[in-house]
Amino acid sequence: MTSQINLRLQHSYSGFALDLDLQLPGKGVTALYGHSGSGKTTCLRCIAGLERASQAYVQINNEVWQDSQRGHFVPVHQRALGYIFQEASLFPHLSVRANLEFGLKRIARQQRRVDLAHATELLGISHLLERAPHNLSGGERQRVGIARALLTSPGLLLMDEPLAALDSQRKGEILPYLERLHAELDIPVLYVSHSQDEVARLADHIVLLSEGKVLASGTIGETLARLDLPLARGDDAGVVIEGKVCDYNLNYQLLTLQLPGSTQRLRVAHASMAIGQRLRVKVQARDISLSLTPAEHSSILNSLRVTVVSETAADNQAHVLIRLDADGTALLARITRYSRDQLGLCVGQTLWAQIKAVAVLA
Amino acid sequence: MNVPARPLIPNVLAALMGCFAFATAQADEVQVAVAANFTAPIQAIASDFEKDTGHKLIAAYGATGQFYTQIKNGAPFEVFLAADDATPEKLEKEGDIVPGSRFTYAIGTLALWSATDGYIDGTDKVLVGNQYKHLSIANPKAAPYGLAATQVLAKLGLTDKVKDKIVEGQNITQAYQFVSTGNAELGFVALSQIYKDGKVSEGSAWIVPETMHDPIRQDAVILKKGEHNPAAKALAEYLKGPKATAIIQSYGYHL
Amino acid sequence: MPLTSADFAAIWLTLQLASLTTVILLIVGTPIALWLAHTRSRLRGPIGAIVALPLVLPPTVIGFYLLLAMGPHGYVGQFTQYLGLGTLTFSFAGLVIGSVIYSMPFVVQPLQNAFTAIGPRPLEVAATLRANPWDTFFTVVLPLARPGFITAAILGFAHTVGEFGVVLMIGGNIPEKTRVVSVQIYDHVEALEYAQAHWLAGAMVVFSFLVLLALYSSRKAQTSWS
Numbered sequence: 001m002t003s004q005i006n007l008r009l010q011h012s013y014s015g016f017a018l019d020l021d022l023q024l025p026g027k028g029v030t031a032l033y034g035h036s037g038s039g040k041t042t043c044l045r046c047i048a049g050l051e052r053a054s055q056a057y058v059q060i061n062n063e064v065w066q067d068s069q070r071g072h073f074v075p076v077h078q079r080a081l082g083y084i085f086q087e088a089s090l091f092p093h094l095s096v097r098a099n100l101e102f103g104l105k106r107i108a109r110q111q112r113r114v115d116l117a118h119a120t121e122l123l124g125i126s127h128l129l130e131r132a133p134h135n136l137s138g139g140e141r142q143r144v145g146i147a148r149a150l151l152t153s154p155g156l157l158l159m160d161e162p163l164a165a166l167d168s169q170r171k172g173e174i175l176p177y178l179e180r181l182h183a184e185l186d187i188p189v190l191y192v193s194h195s196q197d198e199v200a201r202l203a204d205h206i207v208l209l210s211e212g213k214v215l216a217s218g219t220i221g222e223t224l225a226r227l228d229l230p231l232a233r234g235d236d237a238g239v240v241i242e243g244k245v246c247d248y249n250l251n252y253q254l255l256t257l258q259l260p261g262s263t264q265r266l267r268v269a270h271a272s273m274a275i276g277q278r279l280r281v282k283v284q285a286r287d288i289s290l291s292l293t294p295a296e297h298s299s300i301l302n303s304l305r306v307t308v309v310s311e312t313a314a315d316n317q318a319h320v321l322i323r324l325d326a327d328g329t330a331l332l333a334r335i336t337r338y339s340r341d342q343l344g345l346c347v348g349q350t351l352w353a354q355i356k357a358v359a360v361l362a
Numbered sequence: 363m364n365v366p367a368r369p370l371i372p373n374v375l376a377a378l379m380g381c382f383a384f385a386t387a388q389a390d391e392v393q394v395a396v397a398a399n400f401t402a403p404i405q406a407i408a409s410d411f412e413k414d415t416g417h418k419l420i421a422a423y424g425a426t427g428q429f430y431t432q433i434k435n436g437a438p439f440e441v442f443l444a445a446d447d448a449t450p451e452k453l454e455k456e457g458d459i460v461p462g463s464r465f466t467y468a469i470g471t472l473a474l475w476s477a478t479d480g481y482i483d484g485t486d487k488v489l490v491g492n493q494y495k496h497l498s499i500a501n502p503k504a505a506p507y508g509l510a511a512t513q514v515l516a517k518l519g520l521t522d523k524v525k526d527k528i529v530e531g532q533n534i535t536q537a538y539q540f541v542s543t544g545n546a547e548l549g550f551v552a553l554s555q556i557y558k559d560g561k562v563s564e565g566s567a568w569i570v571p572e573t574m575h576d577p578i579r580q581d582a583v584i585l586k587k588g589e590h591n592p593a594a595k596a597l598a599e600y601l602k603g604p605k606a607t608a609i610i611q612s613y614g615y616h617l
Numbered sequence: 618m619p620l621t622s623a624d625f626a627a628i629w630l631t632l633q634l635a636s637l638t639t640v641i642l643l644i645v646g647t648p649i650a651l652w653l654a655h656t657r658s659r660l661r662g663p664i665g666a667i668v669a670l671p672l673v674l675p676p677t678v679i680g681f682y683l684l685l686a687m688g689p690h691g692y693v694g695q696f697t698q699y700l701g702l703g704t705l706t707f708s709f710a711g712l713v714i715g716s717v718i719y720s721m722p723f724v725v726q727p728l729q730n731a732f733t734a735i736g737p738r739p740l741e742v743a744a745t746l747r748a749n750p751w752d753t754f755f756t757v758v759l760p761l762a763r764p765g766f767i768t769a770a771i772l773g774f775a776h777t778v779g780e781f782g783v784v785l786m787i788g789g790n791i792p793e794k795t796r797v798v799s800v801q802i803y804d805h806v807e808a809l810e811y812a813q814a815h816w817l818a819g820a821m822v823v824f825s826f827l828v829l830l831a832l833y834s835s836r837k838a839q840t841s842w843s
Contacts, residue, residue, distance in 0.1 A: 050741050076744035077752075083745035089738050093760040102756075103746035152747055427807035496707055501790060504807035529707045529789030532803070540789065544689040545706040 003027060003061045005156075005188070009046050011053035018042055018053070018212040026061050028204035029182055029189040031220075033196075039212040040192045044158050047190065048083050049076040060156050082149030082187075084159045088141035090133035096144050097129040103152035112153050114185075119147040122184065123177050139170035143177060150185070157189040163198060171198075178202055183278075200240045200282055201361045225330035227312040227323050232332060237321075238284035239331055240361070241266070245277045254301075257281065262327030267301045268358045280361040285321065287357040288333035292343060294352045302355040306331060308347055311340070324353055389416040390593035393438055395429040396421045397445035397580065398535040399470060399507060399552035403613045404443065407606050415600065417593035425533040427504040433458060433585060440588025441597055443467060443580070445534070446506035450581040463584035467601045468615040470578030471553035472510050472570040475562075477542050482566040488548065489568070492523055498540040498549025501530045508537070510575035511550035517574050541565075553614030560612060572616075580615075619812050626793045627801040628820075634709070634797060635777040638716040642724040642773050643766070645717070650728035651758075655737075669722045676719060680786025683715050687787065707789035712797075715783040724773040731765020732758065767835060775828045778821070 003026025011018040018039045024030050032040040046053040049065060052073065058066040060081075065074045082103075090099050100116060120126040123143040133141060142162055149157065162178075163171045175198070182189070182202060193199055199206060199220070206223050208215040208231065216229050224231055224239045231237060243257030243266060255270040257279055268281060295303035306324035314321050320340055324331040331353055343351070396404050401423050408419040422429075426445045433439055433453065442459075444450050447466065453459050474489055476482050488494070500508030508530070515521050529545075531537035534552050541549040553569060556562050582601060588594030600606055607617055653665055671679060686693045687705045694704045705711035735758060743753040759766075781799040788795035790804070798817060805814035 048745065050744075075749075076741075077747050077749045081745065083742075085738070085742065087738075089742050091739060091742070091757060091761075093757075102743075102748075106747035106752075148746070152745075425807060427809065430809065431806055495703065496789070498789075501804060501807065503804060529791060532785060532790070532800075532807075536785075539684070540706075543684055544694075545684060545687070545704060545787075546789075 003188075004059075005030075005061070005190075006057065006059040007047065008055070008057040009043060009053045010055035011042065011046055011051070013042065013051075016042075016212055018046070020209075020212075020214045022207060022214060022217055024190075024207070024217070025188070025205055027186060027188045029191050029202050030205040030207060031199040031203035032190060032192045032207050032209060033194065033199050033203075034209035035194060037211075038209040040194075040209050041160055042212075043209070044160050044190060044192050048081055048158055049074065049079060050083075063155075080152075080155040082152050082154035082157045084142075084146050084149050084157070084162045086161045086165050088133075088138075088145035090136075090141055090144055090148075092133055094133075095129070096125070096131050096133065096136070099133065099144060100129075100148050100151055103148060107152055114150050114153050116151065119150045122150070122180060123147045137170070138166050139173050142166065142170075142174060146177070146181075150181075150187075154187060157187050159189060159191045161192050161194070163195070164193075175201060196234075196236070197361075201280060221330055225323055225332050227310055227321055227332075232285070232312075232321055233315050235286075236284055237332055237334070238282050238287070239329075240280055240282050241329055242278055242280045245273045245275055245279060247275070248272050255279070259304075259326060259329050262329065264304050264326055266304075266355070266358055268360055270360055282359045282361055283331060283355055284357070284359070285332040285334040287355060288324075288331060289354045289356065290322070290333055290335060290339070290343060290345070291352045291354055295354050298354070300354045300356060302358065304331070304353045304355065306351055306353045308345060308349045308351060310347060311345065324351070326353070389418065390591055390596075391418045391420055392440050392588065392591055392593035392597050394419055394421045394441045394443060394597070395433070395437070395439040396423050396443045397426050397429075398423050398505075398533045399445055399554055400443055400468065400580070401535070401555075402558075403468075403554055403610050403615070406609050407601070410605055410609070411597065411600050414605070415593075415596050417596055419593075419597065423535070425501075425504050426506070428533075438587060439585055440591050440594045441582065441584055443582045445470070445578070445580055447579040447581040448506075450583045453583060453585070458586055459583040460586065460589050463598060464581055465598070465602065466579050466617075467582040468580045468610050469617060470507060470510075470580055471572070471614050471616065472507060472514065472575060472578070473551055473553040473556060473562075473614075474548060474568040474570060475538075475541055475551045475556050475565055476548040476567070477544055477565045478547070479564075480566055482548060482568050484566075484568055486518065486568055490518060490520065492520070492527075494547040495527060496529050496540070496546035497524055497527045498529050498531060498537045498546035498551075500534045500537040500550070501532055504532070505534055505537075506578050506580075507534050507550065507552050510570075510578055513575040514550070514570055557614035558612070569614075619816050621813070623792060623796075624801060624813065624817055627796050627798045627817075630709075630793060630796065631778055631798040634712055634716060635774045637713055638720060638777045639724070639770055639773040641713065641717055642720060643770060646721065646724040646728055646769065650725045651732055651754075653725070653729045654732035668725050671719050672722045676780065676782025677786055679719055680715065680783040683711075683718070683783065684787050687711055687714075706787050707791060707795060709794050711787055712784060712795055715787055716777045716780055719780055719783050720773045720776045723776045724769040727765045727768040727772060728762065731762040731768075734765075735761050764835070768832060771828055771832045775825060779825065 005024040005026055007020060007022040009018055009020050032043060034040050045051040046056060047058055056066045056068045065079055066072060123146055125143050125147060128136060128140060163174060179201060191202060203220050206220050207217045208229060216223050220240050226232060243259055245255060246258045247256035253269055254267050255273060257266045304326045306326045309323040309325050311320055311322050314334055318336055319334050320337055322333045324333060333353060404421055411419055426449050429442060430449050450464050454464055474482060482488050499511040502508035502512045515524060529540055531540055537549050538551045538555050540546040556567060584594050584598055611617065653661060684706060685691050688694045689704055697705055705714060739757050740753055743757045779799060784797050784800055790796050790800055798821060802814050802817045
């Protein structure tokens with residue numbers, strides 16, 4: 001039985017209505033993505049039980065936390081979840097250590113899968129243990145808040161825009177810790193954000209919310225490439241690819257990534273990394289040009305063999321959006337209508353995608 | 363323009379003031395401090411006083427001791443109707459009154475009263491019987507009726523026996539309140555508080571014989587503040603007159 | 618020393634009354650303050666107003682209605698008589714009840730303000746960290762509301778020490794049972810015993826000043842911490 005999160009929520013509040021029916025993977029990071037006011041925070045709070053949705057069915061793996069039809073509602077403090085708020089909300093009357101131990105103390109010894117040393121090392125806060133919360137920077141506080149939630153060994157981590165209250169420098173400091181969490185722990189995460197960058201770096205699965213309704217729910221690779229969603233229309237529309245390092249050229253400082261499920265590779269200028277490590281990159285639609293022949297005599301590093309899947313008009317009348325497939329990896333390209341006609345583009349056609357720039361997400 | 367404006371304005375003013383003086387000469391107000399036990403009688407006397415003399419009586423009710431303190435500290439009372447003779451005597455000795463204006467306006471009668479009909483049989487039997495939980499008296503340090511009550515209890519040899527049952531009201535009015543609300547089964551009040559038109563108006567009572575306590579002489583004085591107020595003098599005279607004394611006696615006081 | 622044993626008895630009685638009243642109010646007032654701070658019910662306004670009534674009602678009004686209610690014909694009096702306790706007027710217990718009513722807003726309001734100032738977030742955080750409501754109250758709410766508790770205790774105590782009107786109406790001035798300091802001072806003035814009145818009243822002024830000084834100094838410490 002695959003682990004899964006089943007959600008059915010209906011909830012009206014302050015001129016707004018939340019109405020969703022979702023099945024989410026029971027592992028990895030699922031992003032709840034949308035503009036402010038799309039209902040993502042309310043959705044998260046309803047899952048946690050901090051707000052009680054009027055009609056709800058919330059099932060996390062094998063536990064039913066709420067079933068409004070049977071009048072069943074598990075109180076928040078009995079749910080095996082960890083919640084990270086936008087503002088760290090550390091207890092001001094306790095030291096950092098006491099804050100961290102607050103949840104840890106309250107779970108039975110045999111349920112503790114994360115210990116203090118592990119959590120403080122993961123978040124890099126070991127040197128802050130004896131400080132008082134008001135003596136920490138915003139970034140440090142948020143890392144303590146994350147560690148504190150982890151120390152309850154939760155079965156599900158809920159993060160409500162944890163980086164939104166931080167400036168970009170702090171954000172940049174914490175993102176690596178979150179990526180590490182993602183890599184080292186197998187606790188599923190629901191991550192609310194309105195930042196494309198965070199979602200691109202962290203999410204395995206993405207739920208697109210708008211005005212309380214689900215527009216899309218799918219893997220990040222698949223969903224970002226969908227032509228029917230507003231995501232594909234943005235100026236920086238593109239796909240996220242998670243490749244495996246298979247080679248590193250010291251001389252030219254070029255990393256070679258193998259595409260999932262394919263022999264095809266991407267090369268990118270980057271610092272050295274160990275073979276076998278995973279790396280996420282973003283390829284923007286405007287950075288892909290299409291050709292009937294593979295690249296030759298050109299400075300373009302990457303040229304992938306792709307098949308045309310579908311096509312749609314772009315916002316700009318002169319352009320079109322093309323969805324491509326590279327052995328299972330989806331790509332988005334934005335080219336002029338003129339070029340499309342010149343190439344005689346049609347569905348199922350085999351082409352070469354010349355990728356001018358690959359952005360490493362790190 | 364040669365109009366003599368200057369003599370005109372003072373003349374008009376003088377005429378106006380003359381009218382005022384004439385009007386006030388006709389009807390003055392007198393501020394009176396009245397002992398709590400005399401509340402009902404003075405209200406009856408006040409309306410007759412106003413009808414007969416045109417003067418208005420403005421009364422404040424309270425404890426004699428409290429009034430003494432206020433008078434010593436400049437309270438605007440012009441006539442003082444005390445509940446005892448000691449306090450007016452003290453004021454006289456201290457030169458706070460119009461000399462020679464002190465006189466006894468009433469002699470108080472003590473009554474043992476219960477709000478329950480038939481509880482007291484007109485004698486001291488229930489009092490001596492000591493079957494009650496609370497006996498209400500006015501504070502003996504501050505109210506002469508309270509002092510008289512302790513004297514009665516001493517005379518009956520009850521002082522130690524009822525010591526734990528005594529509850530003190532700050533003044534005779536409060537002593538009455540404790541009994542009227544039923545919180546004390548019985549208590550020593552001023553006869554004037556329960557007596558009207560020659561009989562006890564409700565509940566049951568024992569009218570305490572004068573011989574059982576020092577006489578409660580209630581003296582009145584005209585205070586220095588009222589020295590030049592004709593209404594004050596008029597009130598003092600009125601209190602000695604036949605209409606007032608009749609009212610006072612109807613409330614159970616002697617004279 | 619111009620203070621008599623009767624005066625000391627009055628002081629001791631007053632301290633007992635104020636302490637007992639404060640303890641009762643802290644216990645009874647805390648759930649009321651919590652409810653007022655967190656509820657969204659429509660009853661919040663009316664209940665808050667009732668709690669605040671003793672702030673505006675003259676104490677003699679409260680005392681008068683207590684006199685009636687506790688007497689043999691009143692609801693409370695009939696109930697206590699039914700329980701075989703007689704009536705509460707003229708008793709220390711009656712004074713405690715009167716003081717609890719009279720000083721309630723002085724305890725409930727600082728507590729309510731403290732709880733409101735904490736806000737809902739710390740409570741939500743505690744719940745996500747596996748603390749049930751009781752646990753959250755003792756480990757999060759109480760420590761964070763401590764300044765409010767101190768203020769409430771000090772104000773409740775000091776206000777009861779100064780109580781006069783209510784005691785006057787229902788006390789009966791019984792030595793060592795209901796004769797509190799404020800009434801004792803009043804008696805001294807009535808009986809023209811001014812020296813004793815000065816001493817007792819002076820002691821009360823000094824006491825009240827020290828209490829308020831303690832309160833305001835501790836407030837300063839609180840604001841620098843937050």
